[in-house]
Amino acid sequence: MKLRQWRSIRTPKEKLRFSSTPQRNPNPTHSQCLENLSQLCHQKDLSKAVATMVAMEDQHCRADPITYSSLIKLCIENHAVNEGRRVHQHLLDDGRPPKLFLSNSLLSMYVKFNLFDDARRLFDEMPERNVVSWTTMISALVHLDSREEAMKYLIAMHREGIRPNMYTFSAVLRACQTLRTLWSIHCCIIKCGLELDVFVRSSLIDVYSKYGDLEYGYQVFDEMATRDLVVWNSIIGGFAQSGDGYKALELFIDMKRAGFLANQSTLTSGLRACTGTVMLEMGRQVHVHVLKYDRDLILNNALLDMYCKCGSLAEANAVFQRMKERDVISWSTMISGLAQNGRSIEALRLFDSMKATGTKPNYITMVGVLFACSHAGLVEDGWYYFNSMAKVFGIEPGREHYGCIVDLLGRAGKLEEALNFIDTMGFQLDSVIWRTLLGACRVHRNSGLAAHAAKEILKLEPEDEGTYILLSNIYADSRRWSDVEQVRKAMRDQGVRKEPGRSWIDVGKKTHVFIVGDFSHPEMNSISKELNRLIGRITEVGYVPDVKFVLHDLEREQKEESLRYHSEKLAIAFGVMNSMGGKPIRIMKNLRICGDCHEFAKLAAKVENKTIVIRDPVRFHHFQDGICSCGDYW
């Protein structure tokens, strides 16, 4: 195809087309031609310029390299592939190879047109190559995600005796995805004396934080005397993506103090930081700065995700409705957001709207759709979407989709069927699948299968405390105390400690943290009183403390006492004390909410006529009027 295009441009007809542009003088002199061509390039009139160039061929006339360079630039600007090839051909017709810098321009042109094969052909035919030629190729390979190939070129370049420069390194760093290769390239950079270059540094920070160790990235950042905006963005993005939202926001503030203005990239990372750490109020503050970039799709998608992950679907929906442009990520974010917040039917309706607008779903969209089905118990729909994925949308189901089906069957109580389905999977099993099954076993009280699933998880992740605790709770639920004791012993043997439960809530501009059994909050007395008052009120409507969620073999009274001070209860009491008007009380948790606190929150929401939103590490629970959005499947 490409070859045909190439030839067709050389047919007499094509030549005629290029030369048929009316010209004042049908037989211009050489110097007129040159003058013309240079002027047309200057005026950015591509078609006339190419026509003049073709006319010059007949008169065996050639322009100067600078003019050709502008002509190539013009082709790139207009994305004029055929014209670009014609210029290349014209230069070859001269009989002598083009000047090195012109060949490099052509190389760069092919790369920008995504014609890598043409670029490679030209590169291979070049009699002489310099650092620019090599760097152009390496950079192209990195963008094509051909990392090994990029490294091969770096080595070949060394062999030819060409020294890489800062351009080469900042491109090639992106091809390093292991700490070991990063170190060796970093060494080369130091040897070449290029460590101080800001471009090289920002690449180092970026790749260290993505593929190696954020600590090294921070070190590279910290040592810098002069930093630019991209360097700041690299480090802020590094922390935001690795989940340390606090550090990311701290650096965000440092950056502003250093006199830099946040751009789209900074704000996207800022939002990501709020998303990861569930800081809704901070997210809203970042939103204010986002307003001036209301056409930036990536930034709006990040905003959407922030509101979804912080459990504020009303605000997410407002952003979604106002977006001037939506892509598959916007739709997928909103679909998953609705599903994760217990609004599966709306999620599926949105999926229909998405298809109606002609946006094609991708792999992740289908994870969201299947998640919605499993969480709403829509077994038939789930199977339908799963089975039709490949046929209708051309997406082969992957591990995550299979996981959703296990969840779908598990929630519906079809545990054996779920286990059989796991056996038919062609993937290597990971802990996520088993954890899904374990969750289903807990709800449907199948302790035998639960033990099997838990053991499979612990084979893969022997230090996973959540699994030990879940298993122990399941045994406790069936009053199998000796098994409970065995689990606890296994935990001790593995050196696994139960991480203390922690909940946090924003009141005013402060985040208040509550830790189970920790009474150091300055307002603890009134919180305790409020908690007692709440327990009193919900006991009137039928609350009975569900002590099976206490690990220790204590007397019932002691168990109740231990439950009473679960961190989320303290946070709820504090939230009720400080709640204003109809605003939801929003609480975040480090561990999954226990069944007793779940019941407590449902009733507290009812008697206080409030909405309580609790985000645990897995999902959201919106408590309102005595029911929870998760349908009691936590």
Add this chain to the structure above:
DNA sequence: GTAGGGTTAG
């Protein structure tokens, strides 16, 4: 003529 930072699941 060659280089760096941002978005969706689990």
